[in-house]
Structure formats: C-alpha cells, structure tokens
Amino acid sequence: MASNAPVVVSSPGKVLIAGGYLVLDPAYSGVVVSTSSRFYTVIQESSNKSTIRVRSPQFENAQWSYSVGFEPSIAVEASSENSSKNKFVHLALQNTLALAGEARGVKKISEILSKGLDITIVGDNDFYSQRAQLEALGLPRTLSSLSSIQPFSPQGVSLADVHKTGLGSSAALITSLVSSLLLYLGVIPPEALKDETHEGRYLAHNVSQFIHCLAQGKIGSGFDVSAAVFGSHIYTRFTPAVLEDLMGDDEKRARALLSVLSTSNKAWDHRVRPFALPPLTRIILADVDAGSDTPSLVGKVLKWRKEDPEKANALWNALDTLNQTLAKTLLHLSDLYSKDGTLYTRTVSELASSKHDQWSTQAADNAVAASFSEAHQISEKIREKMREMGSLAGVPIEPPEQTKLLDASISQSGVISGGVPGAGGYDAVWVLVFDPVDKQGQQPAERIDSLWSTYKELDVSPLSATESKAKGIHLEDVNAIRGLKELL
Numbered sequence: 001m002a003s004n005a006p007v008v009v010s011s012p013g014k015v016l017i018a019g020g021y022l023v024l025d026p027a028y029s030g031v032v033v034s035t036s037s038r039f040y041t042v043i044q045e046s047s048n049k050s051t052i053r054v055r056s057p058q059f060e061n062a063q064w065s066y067s068v069g070f071e072p073s074i075a076v077e078a079s080s081e082n083s084s085k086n087k088f089v090h091l092a093l094q095n096t097l098a099l100a101g102e103a104r105g106v107k108k109i110s111e112i113l114s115k116g117l118d119i120t121i122v123g124d125n126d127f128y129s130q131r132a133q134l135e136a137l138g139l140p141r142t143l144s145s146l147s148s149i150q151p152f153s154p155q156g157v158s159l160a161d162v163h164k165t166g167l168g169s170s171a172a173l174i175t176s177l178v179s180s181l182l183l184y185l186g187v188i189p190p191e192a193l194k195d196e197t198h199e200g201r202y203l204a205h206n207v208s209q210f211i212h213c214l215a216q217g218k219i220g221s222g223f224d225v226s227a228a229v230f231g232s233h234i235y236t237r238f239t240p241a242v243l244e245d246l247m248g249d250d251e252k253r254a255r256a257l258l259s260v261l262s263t264s265n266k267a268w269d270h271r272v273r274p275f276a277l278p279p280l281t282r283i284i285l286a287d288v289d290a291g292s293d294t295p296s297l298v299g300k301v302l303k304w305r306k307e308d309p310e311k312a313n314a315l316w317n318a319l320d321t322l323n324q325t326l327a328k329t330l331l332h333l334s335d336l337y338s339k340d341g342t343l344y345t346r347t348v349s350e351l352a353s354s355k356h357d358q359w360s361t362q363a364a365d366n367a368v369a370a371s372f373s374e375a376h377q378i379s380e381k382i383r384e385k386m387r388e389m390g391s392l393a394g395v396p397i398e399p400p401e402q403t404k405l406l407d408a409s410i411s412q413s414g415v416i417s418g419g420v421p422g423a424g425g426y427d428a429v430w431v432l433v434f435d436p437v438d439k440q441g442q443q444p445a446e447r448i449d450s451l452w453s454t455y456k457e458l459d460v461s462p463l464s465a466t467e468s469k470a471k472g473i474h475l476e477d478v479n480a481i482r483g484l485k486e487l488l
C-alpha cells in the first residue's frame with residue numbers, strides 16, 4: 001500500500017454502558033458503545049532512510065524518532081535525542097513491524113521502509129478535558145461551546161500531564177496506529193478497513209489487543225480495543241491464556257508473534273455480537289471533574305468477589321440478566337423502527353416532551369412506548385445493583401454525588417436512561433435521550449446541557465461525542481477530516 005498519498009486510519013473511543021467488572025470474566029458480556037470521537041493516524045513517506053518519526057502535535061514535547069534495524073531481526077530503537085518516551089507508540093512500532101516481517105518477509109518490509117515514515121497522531125478534542133480551553137475562551141461548559149473549539153486543539157501540556165476523559169485514548173491510539181501500519185506495510189488490504197467481517201480486520205484486532213496489553217503491562221478485558229476495531233457491540237472477552245506466552249518473554253515473542261496473533265489461532269475466543277443504540281436517540285457523555293482510579297476500583301471489587309463468592313456470583317448473575325435484557329430491549333427498538341417507522345417516529349416525538357413516569361399511558365397500547373419504558377426501568381435496576389456491588393465491595397461505583405446528578409438528569413423530560421460508565425466512580429456519567437425528527441420547543445439534549453452547565457454540586461462538562469455508526473476502524477480521506485491536513 002506504500003504510496004505518496006497519506007494513509008489515514010481512524011478508530012473510535014468507547015463507553016461501556018453495561019457490564020462494568022462483569023466483562024472481565026468470559027462468562028459474562030458487556031455492552032459497549034463506540035463514539036464519534038476518534039483517534040487518527042496519518043502515515044506519510046519521508047526521505048529519512050529507515051527512520052520513523054512520530055509526532056503528536058496536540059502536545060508539548062511530543063515528537064519521537066526511531067531507527068529501524070533489519071539484522072538479525074527487525075528492531076525499532078528510540079533515538080537518544082528524543083526528549084521524552086512513548087512506550088505505547090514504541091511497542092506498537094516494534095511489534096507491528098516484527099509481525100509484518102514474519103508475514104511478508106523482512107526484505108519486503110525493509111524495501112517499504114527504505115524511505116522512512118512520518119507518522120502524525122491526533123485525537124479528537126473529547127479524549128482530553130476541554131475545561132481550560134472553554135475557560136480561556138470565556139465560554140460556558142455546554143455542547144454548543146465545544147463546537148467552537150478548533151479541531152485537535154493544542155492542550156498546552158505534555159502527554160503525561162493531560163486530563164483524560166475516559167474514552168479510552170490508548171486503545172483508540174494503538175488501534176489506529178497498528179491498523180494504519182498493517183495497511184501501509186501490505187499485511188492487510190484496504191478492504192479490511194471497509195468490510196466489517198474481513199479477516200484483515202480480525203488480525204488488526206488481535207495485534208492491537210496484544211500491543212495494548214503489553215503497553216499496559218496487564219491483560220485487561222479488552223472491550224476498549226474491541227470497540228476501537230469493531231464499533232458498538234456486545235463484547236465477551238478472550239481467555240487471557242492466548243496472550244500469556246507473548247507477555248513477558250522477548251524470545252518467545254520474537255518466535256511466535258504471527259502464530260499467536262493469526263486469525264487462524266483458535267485460542268482467540270472473544271465474541272462480538274451486533275449492537276446499536278435505537279434510532280432517534282442520542283447518548284450524551286459527561287466528564288465530571290473528580291477523578292477515579294479504575295485499577296484500584298477493579299482490584300477491590302475482584303478481591304470482594306473472591307472473598308464472598310456466593311453473594312458476588314448471585315449479584316453478578318442478576319446484573320448480567322439485566323444487562324443482557326437492556327441490550328435486547330434497545331435492539332428490539334431498532335426492529336420496531338424498521339417495521340413501522342411512522343409509529344416509531346411519532347412516538348419518539350411524543351415521549352420526548354414528557355418525563356419517563358408519564359410514558360405508561362402510551363405504553364399500554366404502543367409497543368414502542370412500552371419498550372422505551374422498559375429500557376428505562378431496566379437501566380434503573382442496573383444502577384441499583386451497581387450501587388449494591390459498590391457498597392458490598394466498599395468502593396464508590398455510583399457514589400451519592402453521582403446518584404444525585406444522574407437522578408436529576410434522568411428525571412428531565414425526554415431522558416430514557418443513564419448510568420456511570422465502565423468501572424463507575426466519580427469521573428463520568430452517560431445519559432440516553434430522545435432526539436426526535438420534529439424539533440419543536442426545548443429538546444432533551446438541551447435540557448441536559450442546561451442542567452449540567454448550571455449544576456453546582458459537581459463540576460460537570462459535556463463531551464461532544466454521539467454514537468459512531470461507522471463500525472470501528474475506518475479508512476479516511478485526509479481532506480475530509482476538518483483540521484487534519486493543517487497539522488501535517
């Protein structure tokens with residue numbers, strides 16, 4: 001695929017709307033929504049022989065040079081002149097190039113790299129808190145203010161100091177970087193990034209999943225990488241054993257990269273089942289300025305599960321049933337839309353201007369209203385169980401401050417449901433609102449926007465993301481992405 005035109009590959013961020021903690025266990029599944037906010041990797045040919053230069057122009061001190069050696073095997077070495085390190089980028093280059101060498105032969109890869117590469121990486125503004133930008137512009141923290149910030153806005157800090165919003169920057173970054181390299185080096189064809197079921201996409205998944213685990217130093221559930229590759233879906237994790245051999249030992253890694261990561265390796269047993277939010281709805285995410293440390297929450301919940309397996313398993317089974325019912329109900333709404341779009345569209349317009357506790361009148365003889373009402377009730381039960389898990393494990397999964405914010409949000413007219421994403425904690429919430437075709441009067445999204453921007457008890461800032469319907473990794477045209485070409 002090496003050519004003079006830049007290769008641009010994007011990958012979306014994620015929100016785990018149901019299945020936090022449970023998704024760590026292959027016996028359960030999580031519902032993950034991919035976001036319109038994406039990471040973009042641009043690869044251009046350079047004139048520096050066997051040198052790879054990587055830039056992240058949104059950050060200070062974020063330019064790294066690597067030399068590539070081909071004898072006795074492919075080795076990517078960071079230049080001693082680099083003023084900072086980027087472990088994620090370095091491991092992605094080393095392992096993707098090594099795998100490409102195995103797949104296509106080292107000679108072929110050295111030919112492609114004979115001119116060197118210039119790589120630019122950027123993430124949409126949503127991945128990093130825009131509070132400082134809004135303040136500098138004198139703008140309130142609203143959805144419309146966010147649209148006035150320049151794309152890929154410079155953060156004025158180094159990567160180590162940036163405030164992340166929880167959309168999974170490292171998973172989206174690794175996935176877009178690995179996929180763009182696989183494409184550039186001719187390991188996968190462009191079709192792999194267009195066709196949802198192409199084998200090349202599965203390879204991009206396995207390689208990205210592995211490199212992300214290696215960079216994080218642990219084998220996580222992988223729902224974030226999976227969302228970056230496949231878009232919104234119901235995710236069941238892979239058994240960690242598939243990656244164990246590659247994790248520690250450099251020797252084994254050098255010998256077995258392709259055989260372990262190959263799509264023909266039956267040990268990859270993750271499952272990706274279709275999911276999408278219902279038509280005429282919109283997810284709205286908030287970054288709450290009160291951080292939580294996901295690994296420490298996870299550690300405590302897993303410790304509790306080990307200590308009190310009977311209670312924990314009963315709670316997890318009950319939660320899983322609710323999570324799967326929520327997914328089914330939301331998917332059923334898409335079916336109802338396909339069967340009778342007129343009824344669906346009219347019902348959404350009606351429900352959009354009333355609160356959830358008033359929907360029961362319509363629900364009696366209207367399947368669309370009944371399903372939305374059910375979705376509301378199930379997600380409230382999920383919140384209840386997540387709070388129960390938090391109090392049993394002694395961790396703030398949906399702490400009282402977040403309960404208050406969510407209750408105030410969900411009681412607005414036209415709001416279907418909400419919760420704390422992923423591991424929960426203090427740092428984020430999501431809500432699902434109606435987005436009707438006929439937009440008369442104040443819209444549900446505007447109600448949320450106004451509630452959050454005047455909310456006094458927590459510092460809440462919306463993100464601009466909606467659900468990405470483009471299924472995961474996407475091959476882009478550099479001219480079609482606002483603000484991208486100017487950064488190259």
Ligand SMILES: Nc1ncnc2c1ncn2[C@@H]1O[C@H](COP(=O)(O)OP(=O)(O)O)[C@@H](O)[C@H]1O
Nearest residue numbers: 056086087088121122123164168169170171173
């Ligand atoms: N724009 C970027 N350019 C290069 N590397 C990035 C960028 N954004 C994030 N990263 C990499 O991802 C790492 C952050 O990973 P992590 O703390 O796991 O974040 P997250 O929770 O968002 O996935 C950074 O240290 C850096 O290596």
Ligand SMILES: C[C@@](O)(CCOP(=O)(O)OP(=O)(O)O)CC(=O)O
Nearest residue numbers: 020021168220221294421422423424
């Ligand atoms: C607890 C979990 O199941 C979900 C965590 O989801 P988050 O979206 O909260 O994760 P971070 O991106 O690390 O903040 C752990 C896991 O599945 O890895």
